Amino acid sequence: xxxxxxxxxxxxxxxxxxxxxxxxxxxxxxxxxxxxxxxxx
Numbered sequence: 552x553x554x555x556x557x558x559x560x561x562x563x564x565x566x567x568x569x570x571x572x573x574x575x576x577x578x579x580x581x582x583x584x585x586x587x588x589x590x591x592x
Contacts, residue, residue, distance in 0.1 A: 563587070 565583055569576060 554574070565587075567576075567579060569579075572579075
């Protein structure tokens with residue numbers, strides 16, 4: 552089990568599988584960031 556200070560460095564990880572989605576990537580990242588900013592993460 553990690554120490555308390557180790558677990559505080561990362562609250563959530565987001566994995567975004569993409570393939571040939573270059574044109575949509577920025578919009579998807581913006582949507583993810585907006586959603587995370589509204590959550591407690």
